[in-house]
Amino acid sequence: MSKHYLSKSALLLSLVAAAVGTTQLVQAEEANLETSPQTTALDTSTQVQASNPSVTEQVLPTSQTDNQEATQTPTPAETSEPEAVPVALNTDQATEDLTPVEGQNVNVRILSTTDLHTNLVNYDYYQDKPSQNIGLAKTAVLIDQARQENSNTVLVDSGDTIQGTPLGTYKATVNPVKEGENHPMYAAMETLNYDAANIGNHEFNYGLDFLQTVVKGSNVPLLNANVIDAKTNQPLFKTYDIVTKTFTDVDNNKVALKVGITGIVPPQIMNWDKANLEGKVTVRDAVQAVKELIPTIRAAGADLVLVVAHSGIGDETYTVGEENVSYQLASLEGVDALVTGHSHAEFPSAFYEKYANVDVNKGTINGTPVVMAGKYGDRLGVIDLNVTYTDGKWQVNKDKSSGSLRKIDTKSEAVDEKIIELAKTTHEQTVAYVRQQVGTTTAPITSYFALVKDDPSVQIVNNAQLWYVKNELAGTAEGQLPLLSAAAPFKAGARNDPTAYTDIPAGPLAIKNVADLYVYDNVTAILKVTGADLREWLEMAAGQFNQVDPSKAEPQELVNTTFRTYNFDVIDGVTYEYDITQPNKYDHNGNLVNETANRVKNLRYQGQLIDDKQEFIVVTNNYRANGTFPGVKNASLNRLLNLENRQAIINYIISEKTINPTADNNWRFADTVKGLDLRFRTADYAKSLLADGQDISYLEPNALEGFGTFRFNYLEPQVEEDKTTEQTPEEDVDQTPSKEGQETSSTNQTDKQPTENQAKADEQPQEENKEQAQNTTKPATNKANSPKQTATVQALSLSTAAAKSTKEAAPSRLSRVEKHASLPNTGSSATAFLNIMGLGLLGLAAKLGYKKKGIE
Incomplete structure (x- = not known):
């Protein structure tokens, strides 16, 4: 090899090194800047999966929030250390290295949560104290452990995410998520590298406008296949997503698999949220919607099809339009695995062994691995698929595939520190509110x-x-x-x-x-x-x-x-x-x-x-x-x-x-x-x-x-003797x-x-x-406040600004409110002062034009 060639190579490597160093410097400088509400995370298609999130034993703060503005939740780049992955020298080489070969065998692990209902951290807002029975911060510990056992993971959630606790109410009605802002629940999912999430029925509780704002602000794909825009007759949401994953086979070789993911919601949302949805959307039967979509997902290149359903398991009998159809979804040809929820129940469990073709020991329905991971983050669903590349396509070996559940450790205070830190501001604001x-x-x-x-x-x-x-x-x-x-x-x-x-x-x-x-x-x-x-x-x-x-x-x-x-x-x-x-x-x-x-x-x-x-x-x-x-x-x-x-x-x-x-x-x-x-x-x-x-x-x-x-x-x-009524x-x-x-x-x-x-x-x-x-129980003589008037009372009836803004409409009512304007003495005087100032700012915001959105 000539010296001239080596010199040119050295020069080229120097330029590359310089470029990389400059990029890292810029990123480091950007990370130090205060994040604005419009900040977006890295494109999920280029995101690198985090590994081994740090886990600490920590009790959540119970003090009230101070007078600082809410900050945008960190992006994954700011909160986790990406694991090292092979860097391809060129596209052709990368494609060649990741192309499957006949007989190649891979163990794929699908992890799932469901019905989190804004239980982001291990805290019971009703009892106003930490709880070790709930919270995505605790589920994240199980996620990390499952990834350490098998790094070939897909992580999904089956819905009912943004409603359910005072934190959900706070972020929807008191200090609602704004355009370009990421809802704290989906920010946490992004931090944990969720690949997709389904839209559940309670996502519609705060109205379509709020839901669309949340969907647009999320960097985690939010999916639904059966809600249709009533005016355009087109799907209202993204119907499916294909996630390309680099896995390691049983012989330690890298290989690419494409996982197609879709989700559904019960058609009954048209009854449950009629005021929010009537005339705006229609809802198709869940089974029919998935059945028709499977060929489309396959044609788009999916090697595996994962259905993420917000629907209970139901039973063997099927009626078009019914609420709980996961038994039928698991029976559809072309469905390789099913993650479900909605019922706040668990599968596999002995309750379902009475149904035909259900194996609760293997966690399968009609041979398809299925999990339903409880509620509030109390369990993690784990589906283990063994797949082999045969005759030009990946096939699931059903005899080597199963579904199971893992329960969070309720005896320990172990949580994922990243989630605690990410939720800190919203959590403290919610505690002050309640x-x-x-x-x-x-x-x-x-x-x-x-x-x-x-x-x-x-x-x-x-x-x-x-x-x-x-x-x-x-x-x-x-x-x-x-x-x-x-x-x-x-x-x-x-x-x-x-x-x-x-x-x-x-x-x-x-x-x-x-x-x-x-x-x-x-x-x-x-x-x-x-x-x-x-x-x-x-x-x-x-x-x-x-x-x-x-x-x-x-x-x-x-x-x-x-x-x-x-x-x-x-x-x-x-x-x-x-x-x-x-x-x-x-x-x-x-x-x-x-x-x-x-x-x-x-x-x-x-x-x-x-x-x-x-x-x-x-x-x-x-x-x-x-x-x-x-x-x-x-x-x-x-x-x-x-x-x-x-x-x-x-x-x-x-x-x-x-x-x-x-x-x-x-x-x-x-x-x-x-x-x-x-x-x-x-x-x-x-x-x-x-x-x-x-x-x-x-x-x-x-x-x-x-x-x-x-x-x-x-x-x-x-x-008591009734002298006015004669009885037969x-x-x-x-x-x-x-x-x-x-x-x-x-x-x-x-x-x-x-x-x-x-x-x-x-x-x-x-x-x-x-x-x-x-x-x-003496009813007030004046008429109850209108929704617009009570919006301020609801948001923070106890703040001075809120009280003044409603006083003109209902002076007798608000004079009583003002008597309760101080918070319980739960912290230091300085903290209490800052809390009241913060609540006052929220009340002022309400006075200046906050319009409360409708909810379920």
């Missing part, structure tokens, strides 16, 4: 016994809804009708979670407590129904209970744990009993199964038996109003009121200042269960709340960790106290969608209850 005091409760509000007796956590929700609607409908024709309210316990230990209960001590009530009472971002709605409709509504709710045998002396399970507690509506303003020796009239989907069954007994309004043709106005939420619930679907009037249920509760507490959440016992079990050994489970901790109560007794710890086994004891009701022998049934003289049952307090409450000790005499009700 600590805003809105009122005081004279008694604890818990939901431990909400499924077996009338409950204060549901009561306060119904009281607030009645208060709001009575003011809203004053002077209207609807306002002249009897007003009722429907609410359900949202947190009642569902999905076998002993921590999923509301537990609010007596004393100050903050926004975090209201969010704990009503966890969903629903909007109030009113329905006009008949007495017959009301009865069917309650017959559906009665599915919460198992049918019991009145002649059986052995223990019987009282509560149907497969029934969704958010469908157990308690309707206040009427009194009624459940005869659970009768079979259910409807199944859990609302299908009529026992036409002659009649569980609902002694249904009365103001002490009088209700006539089937009598009309009522019932306040509920948009989820219930837009569904197919028996009775509800017959409503002759169905109207959204454009104020969130949670905000109605906040406004009610602010108005009343001090509330008494005592339940009014307007429903009970009929005496047909007298003397039976009826058992149920709730959190074991609830045994400490029994005091001297006789209607519930503690037996022993339950086989399910964290739960206890309790007995429900039927007690004769306190009967058939009507002479023990009743709960009536509400005579009251137009509505606004005499009690409530709960929210996911809640259940504590047992009361000794119940008070009826007359005392009436007196308390009259003294503690």
Whole structure:
């Protein structure tokens, strides 16, 4: 080789080195600049996968945020160290080196999360303390471990990401994500190098405009194949993505694989978010949409097809347009693996072994590996595919492929430090937001016994809804009708979670407590129904209970744990009993199964038996109003009121200042269960709340960790002689106290969608209850604030600027708000001052033109 050639080569290498050095210098300088909201991360097509993210043991900060502006979350280049990958000398060489050869074998690992619901960090905003049972920051530890075991990974999420905790509410309604800004959840996914994420049903809760802003700001591809623009008849989102991955085969050779990824959402979003979606989008059947898309994905070069579905597994029976179709999706030809969610359940698990062609040991449905990784980041889904290049294409070896789950370490404080740091600003702002005091409760509000007796956590929700609607409908024709309210316990230990209960001590009530009472971002709605409709509504709710045998002396399970507690509506303003020796009239989907069954007994309004043709106005939420619930679907009037249920509760507490959440016992079990050994489970901790109560007794710890086994004891009701109503022998049934003289049952307090409450000790005499009700639930004389006015109250009703901006519209209401303008003393005086200043700036922003977006 000549010296001339070597000199030229040396010169060329020097120039390359100089160029690389200059690039690194520029990048280093740019990294030191303050990131603007418009900053974007590296193009995902050139992004290098991070390896071995640092993991530390850390307790999240609980102090309130200071007065600094929110900063943009770091890009992956700023937060992780990329692993070294081979650098090709030229494109031809790289292509040649990565081209598969006949018989080449690769172990591919698909990692997945689902239903994170803005549980970004390991923190319970309702209890205002760290929690080791939730959070993507903890799931990230498992992600790192799984990657260390096998670096050939694809990481995806199946949806319900931006709604679910006060952090989600804060970033959607108080300090909403702006154009060009990356939502903290997707910023975290970007940091963890997610390859794609599906769009779930709760992504639509804040409206299409907000969702489109979030989608545009995300550097992680957000996919959906079955939501169609109603005007253009074209897909509203990117229907699929093909990710090219460089993997290492079993012989340690590099090879390229192209993974096609698509996702779907239940068509029922058109009911659940009707106000946001009607006339704007249509939704195709999920199975048909995926089936038609598979050939397109293959034609685009995909070697493997991964479906990321936000849909439960369902069963073997398939109906076009149904909600839970993952069983059918796993059966489609051309689907190599399925990641699913929506049900907040786990697969593989023993529950599904009853279905045909399901192997819970291998984690497969009809031979296809499937995972459903729980909720809130509590599990990581792991699908291991063994693939071989045969006859010019990659084929999955089903006998060597499987799906499994890994649970986060709930005994350890180990988290991914990068996620903690990334979330720091938003987390602290959310903590400051939820600590805003809105009122005081004279008694604890818990939901431990909400499924077996009338409950204060549901009561306060119904009281607030009645208060709001009575003011809203004053002077209207609807306002002249009897007003009722429907609410359900949202947190009642569902999905076998002993921590999923509301537990609010007596004393100050903050926004975090209201969010704990009503966890969903629903909007109030009113329905006009008949007495017959009301009865069917309650017959559906009665599915919460198992049918019991009145002649059986052995223990019987009282509560149907497969029934969704958010469908157990308690309707206040009427009194009624459940005869659970009768079979259910409807199944859990609302299908009529026992036409002659009649569980609902002694249904009365103001002490009088209700006539089937009598009309009522019932306040509920948009989820219930837009569904197919028996009775509800017959409503002759169905109207959204454009104020969130949670905000109605906040406004009610602010108005009343001090509330008494005592339940009014307007429903009970009929005496047909007298003397039976009826058992149920709730959190074991609830045994400490029994005091001297006789209607519930503690037996022993339950086989399910964290739960206890309790007995429900039927007690004769306190009967008040009714001198105004003559009863026939058939009507002479023990009743709960009536509400005579009251137009509505606004005499009690409530709960929210996911809640259940504590047992009361000794119940008070009826007359005392009436007196308390009259003294503690006085509706305001002025009409409730309009949505625009309450937007400021919701955002930060406690900031001086917010109070001033609303004071002109409702001076009497805001004078009460100002009395609660200070935060609880949870930190140093300096920190408190900075926090109040920061909240003041947010309130000022609201005053200068913040327009609240609609939510579910």
